[in-house]
Amino acid sequence: MIEQYLQSIQGMLFLRKFDMFSQPYYHRVDYNQKTKKTSIGGLLSICIVGLSLAYLIYILYLFFSGSYTPSITTLQENQSGLTTQTLNYSPFAFCFRSGGTIITTWKEYFEVYMYLDNNGDTFNTASYFSIKKCEDVLPGFQNLASYYCIDTSEVPTIELKTNQGDPSANIVFNFALFIKNGQSPGSIVNDPNYYMEFAFIYQRFFTDDQKLELVLTRETIVIDPALFVQDQYDATQSQSKVDDGFLLSSWKTYTYISDFRKTQSYLTQASSKVRFQKWTNGANLIRLSQISLNDQLFKQIVSYPKISIVLAQFQSIFSTLLIAGIIAKMGSENKNVEESIEVIMNNYYKKSALEIDQFIEQKKKKKNNKTLFANNQVQADQTSTEEQIKQRLKVKNRLFDLYDFKIMKHYYTDCKRIKDDEPDPQVKGFKKALEKSWSMMNAHQVHLEILKLKTAIQMLLTDKQYASLDFIGRRLFPSEQDINHLEILDKLDENENLRIQKALEYYEELNKIDQPQNPLDQKFKNSLLRQVFEVERKNDEEDALIDSKRLQAMMESGLAKQQ
Structure with a gap:
């Protein structure tokens, strides 16, 4: 199979050498242009030249054999x-x-x-x-x-x-x-x-x-x-x-x-x-x-017909074939467009895939860090629980060695201390949510469903269409500023105060620019308007509250002086 494929590729490359209808592919200085040869154009050129040459030989044979009828x-x-x-x-x-x-x-x-x-x-x-x-x-x-x-x-x-x-x-x-x-x-x-x-x-x-x-x-x-x-x-x-x-x-x-x-x-x-x-x-x-x-x-x-008349007859047939070739070269133009788009898309896929890989790696690192933190927290909770049990056993053992007064004292004080050492309610809530999530999620079943969905989509689409699904909406040439936007958004999702602070700072920077050059900056600026208005409203309410308190204090001090 590989040898046959290589032979077919060599045959197509050989046909491209004879392409007379190649289209301009790119331009250089002084209007010099290169052409893009295709196998279809090469095959068409060979057919036209072969038919024209055969017809020329035929009419020359008729001419020299005296088969042409004189006028x-x-x-x-x-x-x-x-x-x-x-x-x-x-x-x-x-x-x-x-x-x-x-x-x-x-x-x-x-x-x-x-x-x-x-x-x-x-x-x-x-x-x-x-x-x-x-x-x-x-x-x-x-x-x-x-x-x-x-x-x-x-x-x-x-x-x-x-x-x-x-x-x-x-x-x-x-x-x-x-x-x-x-x-x-x-x-x-x-x-x-x-x-x-x-x-x-x-x-x-x-x-x-x-x-x-x-x-x-x-x-x-x-x-x-x-x-x-x-x-x-x-x-x-x-x-x-x-x-x-x-x-x-x-x-x-x-x-x-x-x-x-x-x-x-x-x-x-x-x-x-x-x-x-x-x-x-x-x-x-x-x-x-x-x-x-x-x-x-x-x-x-x-x-009797002259050789010029014979060549004119050949020229008419050759011109007809050339016209047919010019009409057929539209297919060659479409082929060039398809190949150009394919080159652009391949480059687009590579750049987008690199960006996605980097983004996925960052997500994986963050997820691993969160999982490690959760595991450490669970392990710490288990260790603290074991320590509490040991403390309870230790207190109970002391009850049999002390007098009644000391027994009661140690019992109540130690129970209070142990009760005060119970875990934080937020940690308990996190543990319960984590346990409930693990109990409701069957990873193996989810994996099977995802595989079935991917298989169904892959059967409906071609290879390039299926590959392009991951890159829909991606930027063709991502800039460093766009990558910084992704990092900022991740940080803003983690901290609400930081999100508000960064939003205000970034909004002030965008206001300094009359017209943002990057469409993403314009979209980001529009999305921050609501948060900016909310912050300004809160600031106005706080300022109004402070002013009312000052006014009330001034009125109370004035009444006191009058009395």
């Missing part, structure tokens, strides 16, 4: 003037299939050209881009396996231009599909199971990764040698401004094609040859796809 602002506007877009990838990709099987011999039947021209009005076979498998050009883009794209190793960038005020300055990207001349009716181009997969590639900005990624839209094109199809892709340009600074703003701008609007037109082969005769040289053109920029600009402003 995104979008708007759309119309562009005027020259618009330019640079592509570092192939916007078109294609492949040929027959019943789901990849056809690798498509070059024997078709010619494919991807090139830039001025609004589709020029065509030069020397200006087209080289075609290569997309898996070699875009190795990370597995969705385009077995597709064919522009060889970007030869041409790193493709620049598209659109001028709303001058259409002749527009530069578009084209995809042209020709059927080679000399194809027989039983050729593969006339097979209905033969088709082409066509993909339009563009980009999108993903906020999770903070980067642009390629996306594509696929379509299946059935090859019809007798039909010409023209696809017009109006691409929408997007601009994403990204603020990904850690503490201060750091902007990055991404411009890309994010969407498109497709329109189609159909012509017969005869009509297409008439329209594109100047640059097809009679070739059988069955497909023409063009990409041009429209006048729409889609803007996106992406702002």
Whole structure:
């Protein structure tokens, strides 16, 4: 039990070291103040710091892992003037299939050209881009396996231009599909199971990764040698401004094609040859796809949370916990008040107990002296009684040895002397009262009753309440003058003349003071007023009696002279 108690005390002392809500306990010079730490405040401080630290680690983990959602602002506007877009990838990709099987011999039947021209009005076979498998050009883009794209190793960038005020300055990207001349009716181009997969590639900005990624839209094109199809892709340009600074703003701008609007037109082969005769040289053109920029600009402003915002979020939670701690520190203040009162009461108990012990010791000494005096008196009375009995026996023995006259003389004189030597009636009364008191009082029974009463009171009260019963009404800091008052009161109780004399002397001393400094002096002065008035009344009566006697004597002497 003792070890567990000591361990609990050490634990409480350890918790007090972490108390952030300690209250001022006492003040020193220059307003420097000490604080009183409590175990409750220490436990509360540990809880607040622990929860705050755990929450800080949690939000920092979310911040560095990119789990915070950025704020995104979008708007759309119309562009005027020259618009330019640079592509570092192939916007078109294609492949040929027959019943789901990849056809690798498509070059024997078709010619494919991807090139830039001025609004589709020029065509030069020397200006087209080289075609290569997309898996070699875009190795990370597995969705385009077995597709064919522009060889970007030869041409790193493709620049598209659109001028709303001058259409002749527009530069578009084209995809042209020709059927080679000399194809027989039983050729593969006339097979209905033969088709082409066509993909339009563009980009999108993903906020999770903070980067642009390629996306594509696929379509299946059935090859019809007798039909010409023209696809017009109006691409929408997007601009994403990204603020990904850690503490201060750091902007990055991404411009890309994010969407498109497709329109189609159909012509017969005869009509297409008439329209594109100047640059097809009679070739059988069955497909023409063009990409041009429209006048729409889609803007996106992406702002990622900064570390200051995260810390502000932590500060709000920490402030809330601190407010809870400040509210809870009222309990710490109450604890400090209780401990302060306990210290004062303990000091009060010690001083009062010392005073009571001294007072009880004095009472015991006086009681012992009175008991010793009573015992000596009883013993003296017993001795005198024995002496009287011996004297009586001695007188009676003499009666048998003397003559009649001497016998009678000695008998009467000795009896008278013995009768005169009887004890004082006051001593007899004291002895009778003492014997009656001892006969009526059973000390053992009284002791048992007192023990029962103390036990009942102790069960109803706490230890401190029970201990404080002996000190109710005691002075907190008794002075020497107060102790002298107690001694004076004891002496006044023993001697009535001394009581009257001391009362008058003390009353005269108090009258010399305009206002007594000690409340006890004021109370004592008020209690003496009755005795002072009684003494003054007696003195006045005695003076009046003396004056009347003097007056009577003077009148008698005057009458005698007249006679």
